[in-house]
Amino acid sequence: MKRTLVTKTTRADFPSRFLKTLNGNIKLTEKEIELTAAIVEKYLYYGAEGLREPFLSKFVFSTEERKKLCDNLDGLSSQNLGNKLKQLLDKKVLKMVDGGYALDAKLLPVDEITFKFIIIEDDGARENVQESSLGDGSEQVSSD
Numbered sequence: 001m002k003r004t005l006v007t008k009t010t011r012a013d014f015p016s017r018f019l020k021t022l023n024g025n026i027k028l029t030e031k032e033i034e035l036t037a038a039i040v041e042k043y044l045y046y047g048a049e050g051l052r053e054p055f056l057s058k059f060v061f062s063t064e065e066r067k068k069l070c071d072n073l074d075g076l077s078s079q080n081l082g083n084k085l086k087q088l089l090d091k092k093v094l095k096m097v098d099g100g101y102a103l104d105a106k107l108l109p110v111d112e113i114t115f116k117f118i119i120i121e122d123d124g125a126r127e128n129v130q131e132s133s134l135g136d137g138s139e140q141v142s143s144d
Helices: 014-026 030-048 055-060 063-072 078-090
Strands: 094-097 100-103 113-120 127-134
Touching: 014 030, 030 055, 030 063, 030 078, 030 100, 055 100, 063 078, 078 094
Parallel strands: none
Antiparallel strands: 094 100, 113 127
């Protein structure tokens, strides 16, 4: 059975809403979601401006952009940012590429995703796979 769940959000809240939807798997704290959403917003903005990998990640995690993250997120010092980035590495939100950080591309928002649930029977002998789709491309994101 395929079921569609629709979530409405604004463009500004889309990265945060997307991450909160996925958060059952990645288990981020509210502060980690806030930081990751700010990083995603930078990826989307500079990507739309034409910046591509590997330069996109190097730019987003440059010293200047890190300072901007700290300025824009209440209570985030540069030392605390370093600790948070390490936590995001541990949770596989970020990865190390060429000695620097890069966002896992799976966390860049799309307006439709499919979940595949693997249900393991209690005895572990059988697995059932169930797919469900979340969202509808034309309805998931509403503009202001």
